Amino acid sequence: MSGIDPFALAAAGLMAFGLYGFCVCRHPLRRLLAINLVGNGVFLALILIARRLPDGPDPVPHAMVLTGIVIAVSATAFGLALIRRQARPEDDGND
Amino acid sequence: MMLLDGVLALLLLLLAGRCVTAASLLQAIVAFIVLGLLLALSWVRLQAPDLALAEAAIGAGLLGVLLLGTWRHLPASGIHHEFPWPWHGMKQAVSALGGLALAVMLALALHETAPEPAAAGETALAQLDAAGVKQPVTAVLLNFRAYDTLLEMGVLLMALIGALIVRRPLQDGSRIAPATLLSPSLARLFLPPILLIGLYLVWAGAYSPGGAFQGGAVLAGAGVMLALTGLLRGASVDGLWLRGLLALGAIVFTTAGVLLVPVTGHFMAYPDGLVTPLMVLIEFSLAISIALSLLLLFTGTPGLARSRP
Secondary structure, X not given: OOOOOHHHHHHHHHHHHHHHHHHXXXXXXXXXXXXXXXXXXXXXXXXXXXXXXXOXXXXXXXXXXXXXXXXXXXXXXXXXXXXXXXHOOOOOOOO | OHHHHHHHHHHXXXXXXXXXXXXXXXXXXXXXXXXXXHHHHHHHXXXXXXXXXXXXXXXXXXXXXXXXXXXXXXXXXXHHHOOOOOOHHHHHHHXXXXXXXXXXXXXXXXXXXXXXXXXXXXXXXXXXXXXXXXXXXXXXXXXXXXXXXXXXXXXXXXXXXXXXXXXXXXXXXXXXXXXOOOOXXXXXXXXXXXXXXXXXXXXXXXXXXXXXXXXXXHHHHHHHHHHHOOOEEEEOOOOHHHHHHHHHHHHHHHHHHHHOHHHHOOOOOOOHHHHHHHHHHHHHHHHHHHHHHHHHHHHOOOEEEEOOO
């Protein structure tokens, strides 16, 4: 790897912004977004590492990130349900 | 192409910054959704088409719908912005320094580490013939590291159960179709091609990018479209068949693993002759469960019903 990979910088930046947002933001929805930013940074870093195999990208990190995306979305959906309940305790589920 | 990578990385950084600093919550959410779409493009550039499909369908599409749906139900003026924390400036400075330090360390780590032999990845690629599918990522997900995927189905179900417990139960008949610009006839027109694409993605997972997660997410997207146009609505009653379909993926996966123990001697090991049909069976049952789970996470109800015209 000669020079700096722009995606490595992006991965580092996503994690940094996520950490910053998680500490500074007060709205729970923003914190949830910030956690997801950190997660995306981790995924990006994993996929960059996966490129190092000589004969094609390493399928194991790819499968792990695929699993990670689905788990991140389901955990976020659960977090969103909690936020909705917290914001409007009297919400009876009507849309 | 280096230029394209640079522009993509720069946009990712700008959107991430916008996401944590934007004044309005809606802007932050929109920045996050656009970031998901650009991330899907980045996966293509990083030779990960499987992830690009998953990110576009799940990460940007469904997550965006969930975020915007929640935003719509939040009180307009949140209590969270009204009074600043004491030491807010110092807290910001410390957080920014911490974030910067993390970024520098990670960038150095990604840049400096010498390439090492990736034992698991090389083994997976070498054993691909025994996996029953030609696509390495699908082989790892459904065969070599099947445990991960089985437990992932468990996490998805747990999240759904948790979300349903947190939501108050609906009163029957209280749910009316939300106002939307999408007309039902347009949704009816788009439904067949979307279903076809979803099923094709599941089927294609055996030999090309695609698979249960990507296909399942597209199928869930079709359901979300129907729910938004009012053709499908959440219901407070759930049939046994629906619960069965939700658990179908985990059940088929576990049953295939357990029943073949006498033949192969190991849990979740598949005999050579049966491996390909088993993979396809597992993949389709996983896709059905994933699609339904994601759709119910969107509607927030334990059941689904067709709307009466």
